[in-house]
Amino acid sequence: MSEQVMGPEARAALERARLGEVARRRESYTRLEQVAELDRSAVAEVTGDRSTERLLEELWRISAAEARRAVAESRDLCPRRSLLGEALPPRLPCTATVAASGEIGPAHIAIIRATMRRLDGVEGLPAHAWADAEQALADEATRWGPRGLQAVADRLLAHLDPDGDEPPEEARSRDDELLVTRRRNGTLLFRGRMGDPVDGEAFLEVIDGLATRCGPEDQRELALRRVDGLKDLVADARSPRGIAGDTTGPDPDGRPEGDGEVPTALLPEPRRADPAEGASRVERPGRALLTITIDHRWLRQALGERGGYGLLDSGARVHPATARRWACDAEIIPVVLGSRSEPLDVGRTRRTATDAIRRALDLRDGGCAFPGCARRPRRCQAHHVDHWLDGGDTALDNMCLLCSFHHQLIHHGHWTTRMIDGRPWFTPPWVIDPDRRPRPGGRPRVPT
Known part of the structure; x- marks a missing residue:
């Protein structure tokens, strides 16, 4: 409904819903303050309980996991006392401020706390950088939902801890599997896993490319279009030319095509169907067409010192050595922004993006x-x-x-x-x- 024609009752309902959620979030912070008060006063010692967590289990009749989470959050978001009894601010002061105001919810708090715990283990991280990160996360949490905040947190960790969670250099093939079960009526059930993120990216590039809608009248769900694309892939593999349909072969020197340095020259031609052949035409998948963004220094040092990684379109990290290996077999698109060979501004000469x-x-x-x-x-x-x-x-x-x-x-x-x-x-x-x-x-x- 257009806001220009929205009636007063609808506006009032929206405002009540918004204020209601703010009130619930404020109440959640008040609950943490009550937990912090019990913890600071060591009430559990008076009641004979082993800990504040155990006291909360009995007092509020909650699970042990919920009690542990409440105590941990209160110690991060509520004022504390030192061993000498001095008053101390919350460990996450900026997060505490927006939580007390009701601007963020439990999911935001969980993401910020997990991120800051990761930063606690970063060797050599200056105290001011740690504090700036916490302030930035608290500020971003007021603008994003949990999914968006998690993306911000992931990139912040990649910036402050680039060597953390280093991607594996090679996929562990023993973790890969494809389980196929045939039922009596001939139905097949699939379940599988790929450990190498580059393998997974290539798989999705092919399957989702084959799963593109044939036109506006194609109302199939994505799951059905994917399985139909897999059927097309199988049918293509059974054709006389096989799955690749590659007639280029090795070069005159006997080296396999694509072997050597990372391609940095001309970009491959776009893979588009011939309009004369109709929208339902299925192209052969050919070799994988991937975009891997990676610092040139990291690529050159892939076999040397540790550090650096490449990024796939999905955001998954890959080891530089893996990027070098895939560059031998795949059409890797170097992302060069603003170069003379790839003008990024075509002005009014055409409507569609190049x-x-x-x-x-x-x-x-x-x-x-x-x-x-x-x-x-x-x-x-x-x-x-x-x-x-x-x-x-x-x-x-x-x-x-x-x-x-x-x-x-x-x-x-x-x-x-x-x-x-x-x-x-x-x-x-x-x-x-x-x-x-x-x-x-x-x-x-x-x-x-």
């Missing part, structure tokens, strides 16, 4: 740019912030990725979009945020 702009959008936005949406780039469309028909340019600084749902929402809803410092920002309607505060879109950045 391949270069599309790849830059994939890297910058990381998928649907709408705040909180996790749709991957391959499921998104390139949207003009200032519409092309209204004079907007087909350029990186005037475009963002949107999934079909949010693309329609922007064009027909009451959200507004604008570019600020090369990044899309989205302003919600009054029904979502009475203050209409702009929200950053695209891939969450490390706060500065």
Whole structure:
């Protein structure tokens, strides 16, 4: 319903719902303050309980896990006392402030606490960097849902602890499996796992490429389109030419095609169906077409000192040595922004995004740019912030990725979009945020 025609009853209901959630979150913080008071006063010693956690189990009739979580959160978010009895601020003071105001909920708190515990173990991290990280997370939590905040936290950890959680150099093949069960009626059931994130990325590139809708009349669910794509892949494998259909073979020197250094020259031609053959044509998958973003220094030092990683489109990390290995067999697209060989601004000469702009959008936005949406780039469309028909340019600084749902929402809803410092920002309607505060879109950045 348009906010211009929304009646007073609907507005009042929305406001009651918003204030009700704020009140519940404030009450949750009040509960933590009560736990902290019991803990500081050592009431458990008076009652004969072993700990404050055990006391809470009996007092509130809650589980041991819930009691442990309540005590741990109270020690992070409520004022403390030193061994000498001196009053101390909360361990996470900024998080405590927004939690007490009701701006964030339990899921936000859990993400911030887990992130800060990880940073506790980073050797050599300055105290001011730790404090800045906690303040940044608390601030971002007031603008993002739990999923968006987790993405911010992941990138913050990657920035402050680049060597932490190093991806495996090679996949552990013993962890890979594909279990197939045939029932008596001929039905097949699948269950499988791939340990190497690059293998998983290649698998999705092929399957989701084959699962693309054939047109607006194709109303199949994604799961059905994927299994139909797998059937097409099997049928292609059984054809006389086999699954690859590659007739190039080795070069005259006898080296396998693609062997050698990481390709950095011309980009491969886009894989598009011939319109004359119809939309239902299924292309052969061929070799994997992947985009791996990695610092050139890390790539060169892959076989040497430890450190660094590559990023797939999905955000998964891969070891530099793995990137080098895959560069021998796959068509790796080097992401070069603003180079002379790939102009990123084509102005008014065409309406649709070029391949270069599309790849830059994939890297910058990381998928649907709408705040909180996790749709991957391959499921998104390139949207003009200032519409092309209204004079907007087909350029990186005037475009963002949107999934079909949010693309329609922007064009027909009451959200507004604008570019600020090369990044899309989205302003919600009054029904979502009475203050209409702009929200950053695209891939969450490390706060500065």
